[in-house]
Amino acid sequence: MTDRPILEVDDVSVSFGPVEVLSELSLSIPEGKVIAVVGPNGSGKTTLIRTVVGDVRPDVGVGSVTYQGPSVPRPIGYLPQDATFRSGFTAEETLAFYGSFVDGAEPTELLERVGLEDAADRRVEALSGGMRQLLAVAQATVGDPPLVVLDEPASGLDPMMSTHVFETVAAMAERGATVLVSSHEIDLVEEYADDVAVIASGEIVERGSPRALRQQADAPTLREALMTLSDSSRRVTVVGET
């Protein structure tokens, strides 16, 4: 894989009223890699993710988000933090609906990718939290988008299921997709991410491979490296005026 960027976030700011959540943030996402965005709650991870997928537009004036990957019907796949699916529809029907907008998306194959093939006929409201999250991950890959963006895909899942989600993420990258994932699961990020972007107060404050960040902080694990590199204070950072 080359380091050719598939998406460039350049000098982007996003404000919610008086609160500037992203502040002139720049991030290059190299093609074919798993990039993890980590940071404390309220640091701007979700706003960055939503800006990348076009769910939130940056402040007018400066900055841009530019997709530079291949021209396909669905360039970016997206799993939002609070993905919801309609009750009354089975897992297969749910994927078939989204698959109807792009060619060649077979629900059965998508379910197999995440290990949900046995739950194909189960209605979404009867799926467990973990299974629903896997369905959401499968939805993000409908149409084989070159860039898959996942906002905390392992949130609220048990360790086994979280690992399974990250294994699925790794499998996506093996098939050639670029994955941008935000997560608090630092151990899994360390294991599966090629590159880690640390965000704090709306800015990327550190960037590098898990190994490079460990070396930089002289720490045995990424978790400890992040604790060292970031402010170790346990006070919650409040962005903007109070």
Next chain:
Amino acid sequence: MSRAAAFVAIARRELDTIVRTRSYLALTVGLAVILSGIVTGSDALQGGYVPTAVDLLLPLELLVPTVSVVLGYRAFTGENDDLSILRTYPVSTVLLTVGVFVGRAIALVVILGVPLATVAVLVAVTPGVESAVFVTHSGVDSPALFVRFATLTVVFGVVVLSLALAVAALARRSRTALALALLVFLGVVAGGDLLVLSRLGGPGTTVDLASLMAVSPNSAYRGLVFETVIGVATADSGFANPALNVVGLAGWLAVGLLTTGIALAARSWNPQFVATWKAWLRNRLPTTEN
């Protein structure tokens, strides 16, 4: 993937959502029971189709907006809100708006149509005045006039549905949607009549009542029923202007769909931009000073 196929997929999902929700089946049955109860409790059935339509007109002015609002006000909130996901597919806001509207409108046609058809059957099997299929002269009762009445009722419902969808698109939370839906319901049910009353109140005011009736959806619907159903049978018309009433309903339909489309598009607008416009609007709203 053609736009037509995408449109069908969206409309079909809406229709399937309604079909698979049992409360909507209960709503249809309940409406059939209520309408049947209203007409069997009076002499309307013996009178024929037009007297039955007359008896149903006022209750339907209340019931149709209720059904439409219930059917539409949560179309884009809660578990029905997957706009952020759909935005990553080749689905435009226009396609989404029209697809959701058509899917739910088809469901509305069934939910309103089945009870009205039930009433029509009751009229047909009840001995009374003789009805003619074709209205060849005034004063004749006819199932064709009841079909016209039912069609106007469904059109009225579809117009209110578009307004309910606008509410669902404007609101991000179900609770907000419920509050806004209540406003739309009250506006549709009582707003038009209150407007007419307020304009007629002053001494010496010359108001074109026929034009005023076209302003609100329910008075436009009522005007059309008077002119094209009751008026035909009784040869007593001239209360309303049918052309203006059609324009009024079409206008509300356009307002509903345009608001829905713009509100859905605005969900991805820059939050700072939206906040600026909200502040601008707030500053221009009349303030109450004590």
